[in-house]
Amino acid sequence: MPRWKPDARERLVEAALDLFTEQGYDETTVAQIAERAELTRSTFFRHFSDKRELLSAGQEMLSALLAEGILAAPDAATPLEAVAAGLDRAAGAMTEFNRGLGPRMHAAIEANEELRARNAMKSIGLAAAMAEALQQRGASEAAARVAAELGVLAFGMGYRRWSDPERDGEAGELVTYTREAFAELRAAAAELR
Amino acid sequence: MPRWKPDARERLVEAALDLFTEQGYDETTVAQIAERAELTRSTFFRHFSDKRELLSAGQEMLSALLAEGILAAPDAATPLEAVAAGLDRAAGAMTEFNRGLGPRMHAAIEANEELRARNAMKSIGLAAAMAEALQQRGASEAAARVAAELGVLAFGMGYRRWSDPERDGEAGELVTYTREAFAELRAAAAELR
Numbered sequence: 001m002p003r004w005k006p007d008a009r010e011r012l013v014e015a016a017l018d019l020f021t022e023q024g025y026d027e028t029t030v031a032q033i034a035e036r037a038e039l040t041r042s043t044f045f046r047h048f049s050d051k052r053e054l055l056s057a058g059q060e061m062l063s064a065l066l067a068e069g070i071l072a073a074p075d076a077a078t079p080l081e082a083v084a085a086g087l088d089r090a091a092g093a094m095t096e097f098n099r100g101l102g103p104r105m106h107a108a109i110e111a112n113e114e115l116r117a118r119n120a121m122k123s124i125g126l127a128a129a130m131a132e133a134l135q136q137r138g139a140s141e142a143a144a145r146v147a148a149e150l151g152v153l154a155f156g157m158g159y160r161r162w163s164d165p166e167r168d169g170e171a172g173e174l175v176t177y178t179r180e181a182f183a184e185l186r187a188a189a190a191e192l193r
Numbered sequence: 194m195p196r197w198k199p200d201a202r203e204r205l206v207e208a209a210l211d212l213f214t215e216q217g218y219d220e221t222t223v224a225q226i227a228e229r230a231e232l233t234r235s236t237f238f239r240h241f242s243d244k245r246e247l248l249s250a251g252q253e254m255l256s257a258l259l260a261e262g263i264l265a266a267p268d269a270a271t272p273l274e275a276v277a278a279g280l281d282r283a284a285g286a287m288t289e290f291n292r293g294l295g296p297r298m299h300a301a302i303e304a305n306e307e308l309r310a311r312n313a314m315k316s317i318g319l320a321a322a323m324a325e326a327l328q329q330r331g332a333s334e335a336a337a338r339v340a341a342e343l344g345v346l347a348f349g350m351g352y353r354r355w356s357d358p359e360r361d362g363e364a365g366e367l368v369t370y371t372r373e374a375f376a377e378l379r380a381a382a383a384e385l386r
Contacts, residue, residue: 078386117310124313142381149342150385188335189382192343193271 009047010097011037016054017101020108025051025115055115059122063129065090066151070133079139080186083151086130087182090155091175099171102163127152150189154182202240203290204230209247210294213301218244218308248308252315256322258283259344263326272332273379276344279323280375283348284368292364295356320345343382347375 015036019028030051034044048054069089073082109115130148135141158178162171208229212221223244227237241247262282266275302308320341327337351371355364 080385114310117307117314120313120317121310124316140381142377143385145346146343146378146382147385149346150339153338153342184335185339188333189339189385192273192336192340192382 008037008039008043011039012044012047013054013058013101014104016051017104017108020115021104021111025108025112055118059125061093062090063126065093066126066155067129067133070130071136073137077137079134079137079143079147080150082134082137083130083147083154084179084182086133087151087154087158087178088175091158091173091178094159094174099163099174102159103165106160123152123156126155146189150182150185154178154185157181157185201230201232201236204232205237205240206247206251206294207297209244210297210301213308214297214304218301218305248311252318254286255283256319258286259319259348260322260326263323264329266330270330272327272330272336272340273343275327275330276323276340276347277372277375279326280344280348280351280371281368284351284366284371287352287367292356292367295352296358299353316345316349319348339382343375343378347371347378350374350378 012033016028016033019032019036028051030044031041033051033054034041037044048057066086066089069086070082072089073085077085109119127145127148130151131141131144134144134147139147155178158174158181161167161181162174162177205226209221209226212225212229221244223237224234226244226247227234230237241250259279259282262279263275265282266278270278302312320338323341323344324334324337327340328334332340348371351367351374354360354374355367355370
């Protein structure tokens with residue numbers, strides 16, 4: 001029996017992250033990514049239009065999941081309950097593959113200024129997507145922006161704790177971690193004076 | 194009498210922003226910036242080590258002012274009162290030059306992906322500087338991060354309203370706008386359910 005092998009898309013993302021960490025984002029070519037993943041360039045282009053899209057595809061998916069969850073929350077849900085629904089939707093879609101990626105993504109980002117900048121845009125894009133969905137539900141701009149920032153902070157904190165390679169024992173589901181982080185942040189926000 | 198002329202540093206920033214908008218950040222050289230500002234390259238290098246520093250110098254100054262204001266707040270100040278002190282300190286240091294820069298900075302950022310990414314890093318850097326100062330004052334990590342995000346949102350909202358070229362009449366002081374925005378966001382945060 002062959003060992004389980006991740007599908008082509010996952011192998012491309014892993015290969016790209018390794019190369020970004022080793023030699024930098026700018027210096028890495030599509031040909032190198034395909035070669036490292038033991039795939040052809042044409043397989044790369046069946047999954048991604050270019051190197052940049054390889055990173056932004058995940059962000060767009062995440063923004064879409066958060067917004068979907070917020071919009072699908074019951075009409076009676078408050079802004080924070082709607083954000084909680086968005087976090088559940090997005091966290092529920094993350095797999096062990098995403099968990100394993102966390103530390104390597106972190107290392108690649110730390111090592112490269114362009115990736116740090118792209119990661120910063122990602123956070124801002126997530127907050128904007130959530131705030132827009134909340135305003136569509138009738139929240140004021142100020143309420144939507146504050147609730148969205150709490151959501152982004154919660155997703156980031158939960159994801160970091162879930163994917164922490166130093167943690168002992170089983171990781172469980174990401175949704176457990178994002179709920180815990182969101183509860184902490186809500187409590188902190190409620191106590192702010 | 195000659196017309197009032199901004200000093201060399203301000204002229205370099207204005208020239209750079211105009212060129213970034215017209216032809217892009219990547220395509221703009223230090224030589225072009227100096228020429229547009231009617232200054233020499235060596236004058237440029239007396240003020241900035243490179244093109245990148247020209248943008249980051251403002252961010253570092255702003256982060257430092259926000260953190261200073263937070264750390265200088267009375268011991269009895271709550272996290273939100275400390276953030277308010279940070280906003281007052283930073284907003285109080287902004288001049289008519291900064292106000293005029295707002296719309297051009299916005300246009301340059303909209304037109305260029307690298308500048309959008311740098312601007313995103315700037316927001317994250319401001320939040321990190323404020324959160325760190327709040328934690329130094331004894332705030333919990335969660336409280337510090339939430340209060341810092343409110344501060345970043347307030348500074349951004351206040352600055353945009355203050356520098357809006359469509360606004361009628363006198364702009365007044367930035368501090369009026371950041372206080373108003375911070376009050377709105379605090380009220381929204383307090384009402385979140």
